[in-house]
Amino acid sequence: MKKSILMISLMLLAITAGxxxxxGDLERVxxxxxxxxxxxxxxxRDAQAAKAAADAATLKADAAAARAENAQKxxxxxxxxxxxxxxxxxxxxxxxxxxxxRADNIFQHSMKK
Amino acid sequence: xxxxxxLSRLSSRLRLAVLYIAILSLLGCATTKSVHEEYKxxxxxxxxxxxxxxxxxxKGDDVIGRLAFISLEKQDTLPDIARHFSLGIxxxxxxxxxxxxxxxxxxxxxxxxxSFILPDAPRxxxxxxxxxxxxxxxxxxxxxxxxxxxxxxxxxxxxxxxTGQMYVERKAVRPTWHVPASIARDHRKKGDPxxxxxxxxxxxxxxxxxxYLSKTSYLIHGTNKPASIGLRATNGCxxxxxxxxxxxxxxxxxxxxxxxxxxxxxxxxxxxxxxxEVHGPRENLDAVEFDxxxxxxxxxxxxxxxxxxxxxxxxxxTEARGIPVPIFEIGQGSGKEVAETIELKHPLELYGRPKIxxxxxxxxxxxxxxxxxxxxxxxxxxxINHQGxxxxxxxxxxxxxxxxxxxxxxxxxxxxxxxxxxxxxxxIDARLIEPVKKR
Numbered sequence: 001m002k003k004s005i006l007m008i009s010l011m012l013l014a015i016t017a018g019x020x021x022x023x024g025d026l027e028r029v030x031x032x033x034x035x036x037x038x039x040x041x042x043x044x045r046d047a048q049a050a051k052a053a054a055d056a057a058t059l060k061a062d063a064a065a066a067r068a069e070n071a072q073k074x075x076x077x078x079x080x081x082x083x084x085x086x087x088x089x090x091x092x093x094x095x096x097x098x099x100x101x102r103a104d105n106i107f108q109h110s111m112k113k
Numbered sequence: 114x115x116x117x118x119x120l121s122r123l124s125s126r127l128r129l130a131v132l133y134i135a136i137l138s139l140l141g142c143a144t145t146k147s148v149h150e151e152y153k154x155x156x157x158x159x160x161x162x163x164x165x166x167x168x169x170x171x172k173g174d175d176v177i178g179r180l181a182f183i184s185l186e187k188q189d190t191l192p193d194i195a196r197h198f199s200l201g202i203x204x205x206x207x208x209x210x211x212x213x214x215x216x217x218x219x220x221x222x223x224x225x226x227x228s229f230i231l232p233d234a235p236r237x238x239x240x241x242x243x244x245x246x247x248x249x250x251x252x253x254x255x256x257x258x259x260x261x262x263x264x265x266x267x268x269x270x271x272x273x274x275x276t277g278q279m280y281v282e283r284k285a286v287r288p289t290w291h292v293p294a295s296i297a298r299d300h301r302k303k304g305d306p307x308x309x310x311x312x313x314x315x316x317x318x319x320x321x322x323x324x325y326l327s328k329t330s331y332l333i334h335g336t337n338k339p340a341s342i343g344l345r346a347t348n349g350c351x352x353x354x355x356x357x358x359x360x361x362x363x364x365x366x367x368x369x370x371x372x373x374x375x376x377x378x379x380x381x382x383x384x385x386x387x388x389x390e391v392h393g394p395r396e397n398l399d400a401v402e403f404d405x406x407x408x409x410x411x412x413x414x415x416x417x418x419x420x421x422x423x424x425x426x427x428x429x430x431t432e433a434r435g436i437p438v439p440i441f442e443i444g445q446g447s448g449k450e451v452a453e454t455i456e457l458k459h460p461l462e463l464y465g466r467p468k469i470x471x472x473x474x475x476x477x478x479x480x481x482x483x484x485x486x487x488x489x490x491x492x493x494x495x496x497i498n499h500q501g502x503x504x505x506x507x508x509x510x511x512x513x514x515x516x517x518x519x520x521x522x523x524x525x526x527x528x529x530x531x532x533x534x535x536x537x538x539x540x541i542d543a544r545l546i547e548p549v550k551k552r
Contacts (some may be wrong), residue, residue, distance in 0.1 A: 010508055070321070100213060100214070100216075102216070103489075103492055103496060104214055104215075106496075106540060107499070107539075108344055108346065109538075110496075110500060110539055111340060111341035111501070112344040112347075112348075113318045113347075
């Protein structure tokens, strides 16, 4: 009898001790979960920030590309304009040359007796 | 502290080494001075003087004078620069292609081609090269020879100057011009009839001095159109600047031999270097003369045993700038050096530049043109100023255009005469401007 009672007591003690260990574990797990959750939140926030940054960078890149395209267009336009100006200047110079030549021919003719 | 090296103190081996280095450096100089080197001024110092007309001819040499450079100033024209330096307008224009004859840019640096290759003709009396439009007068003998040279105006394509041997038959101061029938006919056609003879004075195209050649009706004479020197504008005569014909007249006795040649390609030697000078325009270049110069070039190759730089020769011929260009060093490294060029200071006043009298409101004047472009107006005024005799002209700017005004004239007759000359010679329809009446 005594032996049985001792056995039951020992078992109860063991169960109690076992029950205590499970609660500690739970608390640890809970703390870990909280930490993980906080980390996840942080990661989500980071991801969001990264996405926002990426979005901003994309926008910036798009704006830069648009600007570059614009600049190229403008450069092409101004090149075209410069070409036209140069052509006009060439024509003007040619005309001036012709006028000068004509004047010189008349002068040379006037130098005869 | 300066320390002189005493060669005598050096050991013989060291002396030999010093001598060897000296020889090597000298050889280096000779090699770098290639005959193909372009003419460049060697000194930045501005010179005030350059020989224009009189040169000594070293024995065995055919090239005289030096090339020079000058920076133009505002209102300079190439004919004014040409006359001051006793050059023809053809010479200055050819040496400076692309430069506006009448309105060059102030500050523009131009070349004065005051170096010439003597024509391939006996060096006695007077030799005229029609292609170069230049007269050479030889003095002295082969041991001590000097040459005087002047630019000339020559005959047109229709009435070319003759070539060949002749001599000075007689000379005259203030000659009368007996108008040849052909010229009288031309003038009648233009509506400008001439008298049978023109007495000495500003209207006389012979100027103040004339040397009558043995070839009938050909003369070497002065001019009342100095801007025509360097042009093909005569009826076969040879024209000189008034200041040059005076010197030629005074130093040329009757019976002096005159040789007239037409040599567009000239080859000459100076200090062991062969030079080539080509006178354009290309369409006037003579095939016979080309063959002659080609044979001479081939002979140079044969004699030297070396090949000429034919691409350089081709370039000289194509450019036809009328200046002696070094093309070949006779003994490699033997040539002393290509003649130096100099940078000239612009003279305070250009000799012979037409003077423009002050405008007077109480005098007659003439409106020659009303032009929108300033350069065109300046050019026209310059051309009118360089007529012979001069018609003074200036540019007056308005709001939107530039007026070319000729004058002042002392009376209405003189003003009308200017209008007539502007019409006949320059195809300009000018209008008379009355004097402002005093109240």
